[in-house]
Amino acid sequence: GENVEQHPSTLSVQEGDSAVIKCTYSDSASNYFPWYKQELGKRPQLIIDIRSNVGEKKDQRIAVTLNKTAKHFSLHITETQPEDSAVYFCAALWGKLQFGAGTQVVVTP
């Protein structure tokens, strides 16, 4: 079955710096890769996604890159702000969504 590994498990960044979270997946047939942000006590919310026919997608300060050959994809957050502090989950879809274990991002002023 699909297995998604996510690193790092925690990430502390200074406000204004960039944050990068990486995920790898095992099933080469996976074709959809969403990223969710979950603030403390709140529901996971989709922040960006990418499909397998695209290598990169950007939305303001957030970007996602996909390397299908290496079977990994990454979330990039630039110019981080305190409100970016949350747990971020990656996921990969082949038939069903499999989630990574999450990355706790802390942005310090």
Add this chain to the structure above:
Amino acid sequence: ETGVTQTPRHLVMGMTNKKSLKCEQHLGHNAMYWYKQSAKKPLELMFVYSLEERVENNSVPSRFSPECPNSSHLFLHLHTLQPEDSALYLCASSQATPAKNIQYFGAGTRLSVL
């Protein structure tokens, strides 16, 4: 609000109780999901209903029993749970079409089993 509503938000129950979690979506989706979220573990997919038919059951103990009476409503019936079942239970919905599998989550039910 994402259009997916879960009730109750918090639930405390003893191991001999019977309770039900409810999920309702107003997004016109036709697939619904139950996930279990435990601390420092990946989201665990429990059940999937697509077009009101259960299509996924990930080796979940029989003390969890899902019900999907229509495409807008999903229930999780709980019976004789164990303390290790304490977790956040999240409902999600999406279109059943794989190309449109963007899932929207409810706020979850925080369950504590004493």
